[in-house]
Amino acid sequence: MRISPPTESSRSELSVVPLVNVVFLLLVFFMLVGQVTSPDSLDIEPPRSVIGKDDPGQTVRILLARDGRLALERVVVSESELSDRVSGIVASQPTATFQIKADARIDAVRMIGVMERLQAAGVKELTLLTEERRTP
Amino acid sequence: MQLNDNTASSPVRTRRSLISLTPLIDVVFILLVFFMLASSFSAEQVIDILAPAGTESAPADRAGAALVRLSPDGGLDLNGEPLSRTDLAQRVAAWSVSERPRQYLLQPDPGVTAQQVVTVMDLLKSSGAEQVSLTRR
Numbered sequence: 001m002r003i004s005p006p007t008e009s010s011r012s013e014l015s016v017v018p019l020v021n022v023v024f025l026l027l028v029f030f031m032l033v034g035q036v037t038s039p040d041s042l043d044i045e046p047p048r049s050v051i052g053k054d055d056p057g058q059t060v061r062i063l064l065a066r067d068g069r070l071a072l073e074r075v076v077v078s079e080s081e082l083s084d085r086v087s088g089i090v091a092s093q094p095t096a097t098f099q100i101k102a103d104a105r106i107d108a109v110r111m112i113g114v115m116e117r118l119q120a121a122g123v124k125e126l127t128l129l130t131e132e133r134r135t136p
Numbered sequence: 137m138q139l140n141d142n143t144a145s146s147p148v149r150t151r152r153s154l155i156s157l158t159p160l161i162d163v164v165f166i167l168l169v170f171f172m173l174a175s176s177f178s179a180e181q182v183i184d185i186l187a188p189a190g191t192e193s194a195p196a197d198r199a200g201a202a203l204v205r206l207s208p209d210g211g212l213d214l215n216g217e218p219l220s221r222t223d224l225a226q227r228v229a230a231w232s233v234s235e236r237p238r239q240y241l242l243q244p245d246p247g248v249t250a251q252q253v254v255t256v257m258d259l260l261k262s263s264g265a266e267q268v269s270l271t272r273r
Binding site for chain 2: 016019020023030034036037103111116127130132
């Protein structure tokens with residue numbers, strides 16, 4: 001009749017081990033599936049598309065937020081600063097490719113204006129970042 | 137003595153293993169929370185806007201291109217003729233088989249969102265348009 005304290009402790013250990021298993025599984029899942037990336041300097045929700053191709057990476061990213069603010073990589077810039085810096089990048093690395101991450105809700109005329117500005121600054125290869133839309 | 141030894145050792149062993157398990161769980165939980173917060177699951181893709189040299193749409197190329205205009209309420213017109221989404225897709229699909237223009241200029245009116253433009257680009261490209269360029273007025 002004095003067996004109860006050991007069974008209690010062994011029962012509590014039994015309930016911990018499956019928990020640890022589940023937590024390890026979750027940990028492995030998040031490590032493998034998620035991509036650890038640094039957050040962008042502007043909060044942007046890109047448009048969804050079915051024709052997008054895989055992101056090749058190694059591009060210079062220009063951010064265009066919903067409120068119209070522009071950023072080059074992590075630095076918020078004005079339109080004229082953007083032109084200057086982009087032409088500087090094109091001059092130093094002629095093969096650089098550029099990517100616009102624009103918010104889905106921004107006025108398209110404004111987005112095209114930024115694209116034309118980039119083209120005028122010497123950009124030869126430009127892509128628009130989208131998010132995959134799963135077709136129903 | 138032997139019996140006594142047995143009963144004494146088993147609680148100690150379980151207690152010791154419990155003690156070593158708790159910091160492990162702490163660390164694993166912290167790692168789990170870190171990866172949950174830091175990882176992103178968005179599948180990022182890209183659409184070509186300016187293709188590399190050679191295929192870039194120069195003004196001379198634009199002469200033969202078809203003009204698709206897009207208004208903020210979702211209305212579309214192709215070379216000035218109002219069309220529904222399905223009609224436009226059929227027209228583009230028919231043109232892509234014949235030798236009609238395969239280049240399209242997409243001109244959104246002010247107030248059209250980037251998502252609407254991308255949706256029409258989806259429609260044109262998946263109906264057989266080879267090249268879709270964006271332009272503004």
